[in-house]
Amino acid sequence: MSTATTHDSTLSTKDPEVAAWLQREDRRQRATLTLIASENHCSAAVREACSSRITDKYAEGYPNRRYYGGCEVADGIEDLARQRAMQLFAGAEDANVQPHSGTTANLAALVALAGPGGRIVGMALKAGGHLSHGHDRSHTGMLFAAKQYGVDASGRIDLDEVRRVVKEHQPKVVIAGGSSYCRNIDYAAFAAIAHEAGAVLLADIAHPAGLVAAGVVPSPVGIADVVTMTTHKTLRGPRGGMILAKKEVAKQIQSAVFPGSQGGPLMHQIAGKAIAFGEALRPEFRDYQRRVKENAAWLAQCLVERGLDIVTGGTDNHIVLVDLRKTDSTGAAIEERALAAGLAVNKNAVPGDPRPPMVTSGLRLGTAAVTTRGFGRDEIAQVAVIIDGLVKGQDPERHRAAVQSLCERFPLP
Numbered sequence: 558m559s560t561a562t563t564h565d566s567t568l569s570t571k572d573p574e575v576a577a578w579l580q581r582e583d584r585r586q587r588a589t590l591t592l593i594a595s596e597n598h599c600s601a602a603v604r605e606a607c608s609s610r611i612t613d614k615y616a617e618g619y620p621n622r623r624y625y626g627g628c629e630v631a632d633g634i635e636d637l638a639r640q641r642a643m644q645l646f647a648g649a650e651d652a653n654v655q656p657h658s659g660t661t662a663n664l665a666a667l668v669a670l671a672g673p674g675g676r677i678v679g680m681a682l683k684a685g686g687h688l689s690h691g692h693d694r695s696h697t698g699m700l701f702a703a704k705q706y707g708v709d710a711s712g713r714i715d716l717d718e719v720r721r722v723v724k725e726h727q728p729k730v731v732i733a734g735g736s737s738y739c740r741n742i743d744y745a746a747f748a749a750i751a752h753e754a755g756a757v758l759l760a761d762i763a764h765p766a767g768l769v770a771a772g773v774v775p776s777p778v779g780i781a782d783v784v785t786m787t788t789h790k791t792l793r794g795p796r797g798g799m800i801l802a803k804k805e806v807a808k809q810i811q812s813a814v815f816p817g818s819q820g821g822p823l824m825h826q827i828a829g830k831a832i833a834f835g836e837a838l839r840p841e842f843r844d845y846q847r848r849v850k851e852n853a854a855w856l857a858q859c860l861v862e863r864g865l866d867i868v869t870g871g872t873d874n875h876i877v878l879v880d881l882r883k884t885d886s887t888g889a890a891i892e893e894r895a896l897a898a899g900l901a902v903n904k905n906a907v908p909g910d911p912r913p914p915m916v917t918s919g920l921r922l923g924t925a926a927v928t929t930r931g932f933g934r935d936e937i938a939q940v941a942v943i944i945d946g947l948v949k950g951q952d953p954e955r956h957r958a959a960v961q962s963l964c965e966r967f968p969l970p
């Protein structure tokens with residue numbers, strides 16, 4: 558495996574301290590089942606590109622319009638990544654692969670579309686939105702005049718509430734998408750609400766990007782004016798962001814990314830994105846995403862059958878949000894106990910959560926990473942038994958051997 562070889566052959570002699578940390582992370586990932594919905598395991602090919610020599614190259618600007626010489630390889634890689642992105646997200650009129658992350662993609666899109674101090678509307682963090690959708694602790698809440706919408710008592714987006722907030726606030730940008738929202742989003746309805754108010758629609762598909770690319774959940778491409786995403790969650794690429802834009806706004810987006818909010822692009826990450834998009838264009842990827850979605854629906858069903866509450870009662874994507882309010886547990890307590898058993902999960906607020914964000918009454922689970930390992934129905938059912946047991950107070954140690962056996966039977970790519 559390339560990373561392990563690099564640690565062993567070079568890094569361990571040049572810098573044993575860092576090598577030891579990285580080897581420890583290799584071991585941690587191998588021995589842990591990742592059920593964190595925003596994580597996945599990218600391929601060895603992607604990791605190889607991310608640690609390649611092109612990390613040294615400065616390439617400020619865009620292909621054929623750079624501020625430094627020697628960018629012919631950077632140009633080739635960025636063009637390839639853009640072409641593959643547009644092939645993958647059919648109907649995309651422009652792709653910008655330079656954003657360093659999902660947050661910088663959103664910041665750039667908002668700078669381009671709302672302008673400094675401009676009004677924006679997004680989903681509240683505690684309802685399932687993301688910090689970068691106008692939360693007051695994020696630059697997007699500090700630099701723009703943000704108002705937020707929530708979800709109804711069942712945990713679903715209430716389009717009448719969205720319309721009411723948009724009519725009242727008269728934003729330039731409406732944001733659809735979230736971090737712990739497990740249901741399909743009606744992008745056409747969102748676009749109608751935004752356009753009626755003279756706003757543009759930004760769809761943030763950071764979470765379901767891979768499912769969207771594979772066509773197993775609805776796509777906002779061709780409906781939303783701008784689509785932002787991360788490349789490292791369900792899309793299974795390297796850490797990074799991307800923006801798809803309609804022709805009319807593509808130039809504004811381009812200059813809001815560079816020079817607006819970033820300097821030189823991370824060319825090694827862009828090479829990794831190109832590889833991941835190539836992988837996602839293969840038929841196996843569609844099959845993988847179908848299994849991610851089926852596994853999540855099955856996980857939700859198994860947990861419900863064991864008596865746990867799931868926000869909205871199920872899921873349409875890779876996310877399952879467990880509501881612990883009727884149990885004695887908190888999200889923080891189960892996160893810690895799960896880790897002791899070898900499961901990585903994260904505490905998460907549920908709609909209407911009375912507990913603070915570092916405690917919460919919810920648990921967010923995702924099936925992208927374990928499906929990459931090859932999990933099917935039997936293994937997911939086993940995971941559900943373990944989670945239910947932990948919620949009911951069983952000793953995590955009791956499950957450690959079963960988790961280890963799953964990790965060994967289903968190794969990392």
Ligand SMILES: Cc1ncc(COP(=O)(O)O)c(C=O)c1O
Nearest residue numbers: 595658659660687735736763787
């Ligand atoms: C909906 C959404 N947008 C944006 C982001 C930000 O991505 P990053 O962590 O790469 O900045 C996330 C990350 O979890 C997200 O869930």
